[in-house]
Amino acid sequence: MKINKTPLEGVLEILPTVWEDSRGYFFESYRKDVLENAGVRENWVQENQSFSKTGTVRGLHFQKAEYAQAKLVRVITGKVLDVVLDIRINSPTFGNVYSVVLDAKLHNMLYIPRGFAHGFSVLEDAIFSYKCSNYYHKESEGGILWNDADLQIDWKVTNPTLSDRDREWPNWQAFLKQSRQGV
DSSP: OEEEEOSSTTOEEEEOOEEEETTEEEEOSOOHHHHHHTTOOOOOOEEEEEEEOTTBEEEEEEEOGGGOOOEEEEEEEEEEEEEEEEOOTTOTTTTOEEEEEEETTTTOEEEEOSSEEEEEEEEEEEEEEEEESSOOOGGGEEEOOTTOGGGOOOOSOSSOBOOHHHHHSOOHHHHHHHHTSOO
């Protein structure tokens, strides 16, 4: 596995070594010792999977306080633009956004520490899978409006399919006021 730092403190892109032959391919999608050597020491307690059609946008979501989650995300089929927003008050990259295309052909993954809002847009029909370091807790979910102009996120889709919830999250400035400047 090759692990690359990103411009956001703690966020890592992971590129597994893929062995291919006439039968297909093989790769290790998770390797605890390699991730621990890169500083990722999570106890993964839940794994989620979703299918989304091209043009769907999901996010920007997070879990608050004691229910905050680190995530290890990847696509099994298809391609998504994965987006993270640093909402950690004391972080040097607070308020910064990073995005990367996760592609089933590349098998790349993204490690997202606690304290980030996360979302993705679907560039090709995709099965999205992610490990979580904490259990989902409905009362602790939060979000930020996906298309807030202050965040300047190019989701690379036009006329996205969205949930009602994702249309109604507060914008960045409202989030800052409600949360007392972050999480």
